[in-house]
Amino acid sequence: MNTTRRQAGKTLTAIALGVAGLGLAPFAHAADTIKVGVLHSLSGTMAISESVLKDTVLMTIDEINAKGGLLGKKLEAVVVDPASNWPLFAEKAKQLIDQDKVAVTFGCWTSVSRKSVLPVYEEKNALLFYPVQYEGEELSKNVFYTGAAPNQQAIPAVEYLMSKAGGGAKRWVLLGTDYVYPRTTNKILRAFLHSKGVKDEDIDEKYTPFGHSDYQTIVADIKKFAAGGKTAVVSTINGDSNVPFYKELGNAGLKAKDVPVVAFSVGEEELRGVDTKPLVGHLAAWNYFMSIKSPANTAFIKQWSDYAKAKGIAGHKDKPLTNDPMEATYIGIHMWAQAVKKAGSTDTDKVIAAMAGQTFPAPSGITSEMDPKNHHLHKSVFIGEIKADGQFNVVWKTPGPVKAEPWSPFIPENKGKKDEPAMMAKK
């Protein structure tokens, strides 16, 4: 080696300076842009679902910038990767708020990741938009929930299955993966079913471990249970465990018209890469389906297809799909932008005040409204039947938007809780 120690030292210094320079570069423009944090897992198990939300945020930011930005400034996305690692979510959130000084964050998918970042946003009085359907039982001043609360997804779905058109189910199998979202949802559903006069012996609650793949016993049990009366299955099975479950159902000869299964976590994106034959006729409940016909949706799908093609997003560039959390993300950013315009500032408290009552023409065909008080969107609920092409056939919808009830009235401890975030001590 010819390099002397001094030379090596110089090279190192040069590299260090270069790195520091690169690191500093964004700060040079800091004053000209409004920073928007994106906190979605881009690696790990949740990457499949979450990475497209990151792209949705970027697409919407491009759209807003193309129209001249906000308050005369351009929006600038700061993308971090919490890697499906729940504690890392909190660290990355801190980094976004303290280091990058973002005005708002769009992020999280699983409830556990939201619970992980919640104290950070409350302590720093920052803003988070959460775009996924969840179990409720939470209301923070610093979070806007653009996904569905249980009464905007689970309960209407069960009401539909009880109705004559849905098959008039009398007995219920509540089947889920063993974690907080299914457990809480099923607790609410059980109380709801009680209120409709369904007895405990007509409810069978079952859980499987994460990644469960052998559903033989469960399907046999459902079959046995279904002999006691018209049965419907409410599935909160997580992610790709759904495929072996539906396969087993099909092979055991349980058809959708005999024992319909309604799922809350199966959407267009989850059905990509799935042999849909055994699933046809089973149901899903969402607040948006790609197959909904509305001018806003046509425009939304076109915008996404063009963006996916232009950016070469894996999978979507050949077969663009939109889904419910993407719609919720899209609405969330637009509403935030409107609120910032109204408030004339990105200050957290001013934006929160301006968010109340914001409306936006949602791709689902309704005019979406942010509740004046409870930080949740009013949403229409759609029940769709799975078709062979992986899309959904809407067979039922609520007559109009439903107001969210984050504190479910079917959980006794929620009695007396106020439908608005508690005021926090000002820092």
Place this chain on the structure above:
Amino acid sequence: MRWILLSLLALVLVAPARALTPAQARSLVAGEVESRVAALNAVLATADDKTVALIQALSDDAVKITDSAVFVMKDGKGFDPVTGAEKPVPETAEDVVNNNEMRSELDAALASIKLFAPDDKVRAEAVKTLAGGDIGEAKLPLIEKAFAKENVPSIKEAIGRVRSAMLLGSADKSKRLDAANALGATGTPATKTLLLDRLKVETEPDVKSAVEAALRQIEARLAWGERLGVIFTGISLGSILLLVALGLAITYGLMGVINMAHGELMMIGAYATYVIQNLFRSLLPGAFEWYLLLAIPASFLAAALVGAVLERSVIRWLYGRPLETLLATWGISLVLQQAVRSLFGAQNVPVENPAWLSGGVDVMSNLTLPFNRLAIIAFAVLVLAGVSALIARTRLGLFVRGVTQNRKMAACMGVNTARIDTYAFALGSGIAGLAGCALSQVGNVGPDLGQGYIVDSFMVVVLGGVGQLAGTVYAAVGLGVLNKLLEGWQGAVLAKIMVLVFIVVFIQKRPQGIFAMKGRSAEA
């Protein structure tokens, strides 16, 4: 074909067939579900071939509608349901949406029409469809007519049961009593549902006791189906565990390599199946049903090849250093996963079951044995037979046993031990590939496929006794059945925990597993 058949069926209908009117056609496809069902039942008794064709098309989701017209779609062209003439379909035409209620009504309607088919098989199939669902009273006259006309005894009996099920709700007490007595002889869960419902509203004491007696009979019969079902699911799970562990029984059991990449070798087998499936779909669509026959050797070869490369490049430097092997193979497993992610994407890929592996055979009314599970059991037996013959009877097997028992002596006898190591490792890997091919038929195919099975496979091999094929078999089937028994009793989550506790306790008491290797080599 189907259209010709249907028109034949319609001709056999005894009722005077009245031609379908445009108004009727419209009432069948448009409007609220309730009115459509009423319209369906109204046209059913006098259905002509056009009506039948329309119902069939509805059931196949091949009907489109505009504000003024109805189209039956065939090969991308629209036909008028009344005249049968071809009509251009406007852009605005929408698919007719059937929900589950409508679909079951359509199926029941078709089945009750098919009860008059000249072909015995079609009739038998139709009765089966009718017996499975609950059918509205509106179809009773049709069923009565079919019952009177039927002359094949077994089908007549089956129609009789459907008729009894409908008569259970009759206002006439003696008819109800007859129906309850007749239903005791059947054993379907659907009848049980009916009887239970009847029991709730029945007021006549003698009918009530007849219903109760019938229920007891049925329940006794169903209980047998359940017991057999548990055993079958246990064996099925056992066969999967066996396939998954068999390759490891060679690489770990015989060769002593702690191969953490075993799961990824299965994944490679599953992806090989996926690739072959796609090749068949694009190149040989006619033979798509049989893609598995080629996928089996392909998955074996792909995984064996990767295994051989691994052995040559990494593992052979690490023999006798279990800790390093563990770390190295774990690293390899990550590399393989990421490689597959880069090649095929992070999402799961769809592997379709061929039609002959979908569905199942009805052994009892409440026991259906799925074809894919049966095929996997047979496949596991075949692979097991192949491997044990290979190890016990062939020259290669002799060398493998020789090398694993006493490497130096084998080398002295002129065995090329390095090559035998490669062959043996490739064989174990290839069997993992076969397991992956089997798994693609029951579960997801994705980069993480192997992760879910690596613990299970080590569990089976350790429990069975390292170095023993027979032990692996007993452990796999035993664990499968035990798991399913516990799952039926305590649910999936607790069952998994209990099985793990059982294994921990068992290994404490008997560290060498079910079967210990006898002789001096046990310590090696």
